[in-house]
Amino acid sequence: MQKGVPVVEVRGLENRFGEQVVHENLDLSVRSGEILGVVGGSGTGKSVLMRSIIGLKVPQAGEVTVFGESMVDRDEEEAKHVRRRWGVLFQGGALFSTLTVAENVQVPIKEFYPGIDQELLDEIAAYKIAMSGLARDAGAKFPAELSGGMRKRAGIARALSLDPELLFLDEPTAGLDPIGAAAFDQLILELRDALGLTVFLITHDLDTLYAICDRVAVIADRKVVAVGTIPELLALDHEWIQDYFNGPRGRAAAQIDETEGAGA
Amino acid sequence: MNEIGGLSHNVEDGRCVLRISGNLTILRVRKLSGQLDEIEAEKLVVDLSGVERMDTVGAWLVHKLERDRGAELVGMTEDQKLLIDHVARADQPMKVRREPETLLYQFVGRVGVATQTALSTLVGLLGFFGAMMMSIWNLFRHPRRFRYNAVVTRFEVVGVHSLGIIGVMSLLVGIVIAQQGAVQLRQFGAEVFTVNLIGRSALKELGVLMTAIMVAGRSGSAFAAQLGSMKLNEEIDAMRTIGVSPMEALVLPRVLATVLMMPLLGFYSAIIAIVGGGFFCWFSLDIPPITFVQRIREVVPMTDLYQTLIKAPVFGMIIAMAGCYQGLQVEGNAEEVGLRTTAAVVQGIFLVIVLDAFFAVFFTEIGWL
Numbered sequence: 001m002q003k004g005v006p007v008v009e010v011r012g013l014e015n016r017f018g019e020q021v022v023h024e025n026l027d028l029s030v031r032s033g034e035i036l037g038v039v040g041g042s043g044t045g046k047s048v049l050m051r052s053i054i055g056l057k058v059p060q061a062g063e064v065t066v067f068g069e070s071m072v073d074r075d076e077e078e079a080k081h082v083r084r085r086w087g088v089l090f091q092g093g094a095l096f097s098t099l100t101v102a103e104n105v106q107v108p109i110k111e112f113y114p115g116i117d118q119e120l121l122d123e124i125a126a127y128k129i130a131m132s133g134l135a136r137d138a139g140a141k142f143p144a145e146l147s148g149g150m151r152k153r154a155g156i157a158r159a160l161s162l163d164p165e166l167l168f169l170d171e172p173t174a175g176l177d178p179i180g181a182a183a184f185d186q187l188i189l190e191l192r193d194a195l196g197l198t199v200f201l202i203t204h205d206l207d208t209l210y211a212i213c214d215r216v217a218v219i220a221d222r223k224v225v226a227v228g229t230i231p232e233l234l235a236l237d238h239e240w241i242q243d244y245f246n247g248p249r250g251r252a253a254a255q256i257d258e259t260e261g262a263g264a
Numbered sequence: 265m266n267e268i269g270g271l272s273h274n275v276e277d278g279r280c281v282l283r284i285s286g287n288l289t290i291l292r293v294r295k296l297s298g299q300l301d302e303i304e305a306e307k308l309v310v311d312l313s314g315v316e317r318m319d320t321v322g323a324w325l326v327h328k329l330e331r332d333r334g335a336e337l338v339g340m341t342e343d344q345k346l347l348i349d350h351v352a353r354a355d356q357p358m359k360v361r362r363e364p365e366t367l368l369y370q371f372v373g374r375v376g377v378a379t380q381t382a383l384s385t386l387v388g389l390l391g392f393f394g395a396m397m398m399s400i401w402n403l404f405r406h407p408r409r410f411r412y413n414a415v416v417t418r419f420e421v422v423g424v425h426s427l428g429i430i431g432v433m434s435l436l437v438g439i440v441i442a443q444q445g446a447v448q449l450r451q452f453g454a455e456v457f458t459v460n461l462i463g464r465s466a467l468k469e470l471g472v473l474m475t476a477i478m479v480a481g482r483s484g485s486a487f488a489a490q491l492g493s494m495k496l497n498e499e500i501d502a503m504r505t506i507g508v509s510p511m512e513a514l515v516l517p518r519v520l521a522t523v524l525m526m527p528l529l530g531f532y533s534a535i536i537a538i539v540g541g542g543f544f545c546w547f548s549l550d551i552p553p554i555t556f557v558q559r560i561r562e563v564v565p566m567t568d569l570y571q572t573l574i575k576a577p578v579f580g581m582i583i584a585m586a587g588c589y590q591g592l593q594v595e596g597n598a599e600e601v602g603l604r605t606t607a608a609v610v611q612g613i614f615l616v617i618v619l620d621a622f623f624a625v626f627f628t629e630i631g632w633l
Contacts, residue, residue, distance in 0.1 A: 097599050102360035109290070116294055123328075124321060126358035127351055131320075139360035144597050163290065163319035194350035195320065196343070 005032045007166055007198045008053055013062035015048055022048050024222040026062070030166075035192055035199040036227075037209045039244065040219030046202045047091070049219065050168055053200070054088055055079060066166070084112050086166040087159030091174065093151035095143040101129060101154045102139035108161045124161070132157040133187055149180045153187075160191065166198045167191075173205045185211045206245075206253035218244075230254075271299055280305035282335075285314025288322030297325060313339030323351040331355065385611065392589045396519065399511040411517055418521030422483045423529060430478050434533040437474060438466060438540025446549060455549055459556060462541030463564040471534025472526075472572045473620060476579040479526065480612035484587035487518050488608035491591025492601040500592070510592070519584040526580030527573050534572060567632040575623050579616045586612040 008030040015023040022045035030036045040046050051057040053064055055071045064071045066082055074082075095104050102125040109121060116124075129139050132153045143151055152172055159167060172188070173181035189212050191197055203209060209216055210230065217227045220240045226233055233241055244250055273282045282303065286292075310329055315322075327348055329335040340348070365373070403410050445461040491514060494500050500510050538560060545551040551559075590608035594600045 097597060100360075100362070113290055113294070116290075117297075120293065120297055122360045124324065125360050126356075127320070127324060127354040129360075130354035130356045130358055131350070136357055137359045139358050140362045144599070160320075163321065190350075194346055 006030065007032045007067060008200065009063075009065045010049075010053065011063040013049070013052060013064065014060045015045065015052060015057065016060050021222055023052075023059070023062075026219075026223040028217055028224045028227070030198060030200050031215075032165075032198050033192075033196060034214040035188065035201060035212050037213035037216040038200065038202045038219065039204070039209065039216060041240065044219045045222070046219055047170055050088075050170055050200065050202060054086065054168060055083075080112075084162055085164055086168065087162065087164035088168045089152065089155045089159045089170060089172060091170045093143070093148075093155035095151060095154055095158065097143050100140055100142055101134070101146070101157070102126070104143070104154060104158050105129060105161045108158065112162060125157075128157045128161055129154070131191070132160065133183065149176045149184075152176070152184070156187070156191075160195075163195065164197070166200070169199060169201045169203075171202055171204065173203065173208050178207075181205060181207065182211075188212055206250055207256065210253050210257035271296065273303055273305070275305075279307040279309050281309045281311055282329075283311045283314055285316075287317045288312075288315045288326070289317055289319045290321040293321050293325060300325065300329065308333050308335035310335045310337050311339045312337065312344060315340070315344065318344050318347060320347065320351055323348045327352045327355060385607075388593070389585065389589055392585060392592075395511060396515060396585070399509060399516060403512065403516070409512060411513060414513065414517035415521050418517050419525060421486075422479065422518075422521050423525035426478065426482055426529065427532070429482070430475055430529055430533050431536050433474060433478060434466075434471065434536040435540040437470060438462060438537030438542075439544045441465060441470070441537070442541035442544035443548070446544070456551070456559075458541070458545060458549065459551065459559040460563045462538055462545075463560045464568060466537035466541065467534045467564055468568040468571055469620070469624075471532075471537055472530035472576050472579065473616070474537075475526065475530045475533045475576070476583060476616045477613055479522065479529065479580065480583045480586075480609050480616065483518075483522060484583040484612045485605045485609045487584060487587030488591040488605040489601055491515075491588055492594035492604050493598075495592060495594045496598065496601065515588045515592075518588055519581060522580040522584035523577045524580075526583075527576040530572050530576040530579075531569075565632075567627075571623070571627055571632060575620065578619065582615045582619065583612040586615065 006029040008028070010026060010028040013023050013026040013028075014021075026049070028049070038046050038049065048057060052059045053066065053071065055064075055074060059072065062072070067085060069082055071079070071082070095101070096107065099107065102122065105125040105128050106121050109116065109124065126139060130136075134150060134153050134157065138146065138150060138154065143154065146154060156169075156172070159169075169188070173184050176184060185208050188199060188201070192199055192212075201208070201213065213230075215227055215229055216233060217224050218233065218238075218241055219225070220238070225238055226236055226241060230245065234245055245254070271282070271284055273280055275281070280303070284296075288296075308329060310326060312318075312326065318326075323344070326337060330337055330348075330352075337348070442458055442462050446455055446458045449455050449457050449461070491500070494514075500514075503510050503513060542553060542556045545556050546553055587608040590604040590611070594604050
């Protein structure tokens with residue numbers, strides 16, 4: 001797909017849980033080939049936005065298109081063709097607990113391309129697992145035997161199993177130690193470059209934002225208040241954005257980014 | 265030169281040139297990997313200039329040609345080269361399967377694990393009982409720490425909420441016993457003894473046993489699931505850190521409520537079963553209710569009621585203890601909560617039935633026939 005073309009388009013999205021309005025008139029587009037970071041305070045509906053895009057939550061109003069096809073009120077069979085083209089990493093990894101990591105990776109392949117022989121399936125699982133940076137004995141393990149960080153990597157391996165064009169990541173670095181988080185950032189960058197991925201990334205991690213995101217979308221007041229590169233956002237006069245990027249943590253992350261940039 | 269579906273190979277200057285065209289993706293690998301195996305040639309050159317789309321699976325196949333057969337790759341774009349390099353870097357020895365164990369080893373292992381689990385559960389339950397007794401002793405010394413509210417809440421959940429289901433179940437069991445008994449006794453012309461059958465079996469055994477099974481299914485499982493998810497959520501650890509004993513706050517109210525509710529529920533169940541049997545006798549055997557009640561009073565000794573009232577609290581204690589014990593054993597993941605809940609119900613019911621057998625022998629020995 002051509003670079004820069006919108007892959008995901010959200011128009012006028014409205015999500016409500018009972019009386020509580022989460023999104024109102026929310027617009028967002030994710031361009032092909034970019035890593036879009038989505039930030040916002042706790043409870044602003046970042047995960048709900050992701051669930052609306054991937055069709056797990058039916059919005060009250062609004063239009064969501066992925067790869068140019070509407071995702072609202074989709075027939076489950078038709079939606080399969082779109083589902084095949086994306087991968088999702090949930091917050092906890094969401095691995096199937098009764099299957100080993102390798103079997104987890106093979107589930108989507110078996111579902112969409114039945115009839116591939118087991119030997120090749122094992123090879124595919126092996127290189128996907130290696131690609132996501134797991135140790136060599138991880139493939140035969142069950143999710144319960146893995147640490148939180150390893151589970152996320154295994155989740156990435158499964159999300160990548162069909163070579164998706166679009167990757168959804170829900171707080172991939174939350175709960176990882178700084179070294180693990182940095183390695184994860186690097187992994188996502190590498191995968192984007194090698195596989196030409198478009199990445200929709202929900203995060204609280206300022207370091208991740210500075211390190212890998214091409215653009216950042218800020219959710220506040222029930223909609224996306226701003227989208228742009230970090231310098232563009234910093235130029236805006238919005239209270240939450242200023243607090244977020246100019247708070248003590250925001251400044252620290254910016255400094256690290258600068259020194260790294262100067263070193264490189 | 266021969267060509268099948270976007271794959272062609274011919275010999276040029278003593279080298280076999282393999283041209284792949286079209287999409288080199290997972291959609292094609294099923295056929296392609298077989299076709300590639302069929303080509304037996306030394307000095308392979310793979311020409312990828314005709315490839316439009318390539319995914320990692322395609323890159324993997326190409327990489328395998330390079331790795332296993334020393335193929336030379338030509339004609340790929342910069343992006344494709346990046347992809348193949350990326351896949352090649354991920355080609356590391358990787359274990360994807362567990363080594364299977366021999367059948368004998370598996371069998372012995374399973375027997376061993378099962379035996380160990382059974383023994384350690386028994387010891388664990390005993391230890392749990394001891395810990396509970398100690399915390400009861402502590403409560404006697406500090407009665408102000410007793411949690412009345414928690415106990416009363418459990419009364420409602422364990423007792424009041426199960427009245428409906430136990431009532432319906434007991435009514436039906438009473439009717440079935442009467443009906444089946446009448447059919448058999450009719451053969452001897454002894455239909456009138458149906459009343460004895462209903463009265464004695466319901467009050468002595470069925471009422472309390474059916475209630476125990478229902479309470480194990482309703483409350484024992486709930487205890488295990490509640491405490492299990494609290495354990496997972498680190499709530500139990502938080503309690504300990506704050507200085508609240510989980511035994512006092514969670515286990516004792518549940519056990520106490522079940523111990524006190526079981527006799528009431530068991531008696532209630534027995535009475536409803538007798539009422540159900542009475543209805544059957546009235547409608548099918550033409551025994552009027554007045555006669556039925558009189559007969560019941562004549563044939564059911566008071567000791568039958570004592571048996572129920574003695575057994576019920578013991579059963580309640582076992583069910584509640586099994587539930588709480590299994591709940592507190594949860595570790596690791598949510599799957600464990602399910603397994604432990606099942607274990608709580610199975611162990612509860614099993615122990616109740618085993619003890620019921622002991623009780624039966626015991627009561628016979630002391631002359632409560």
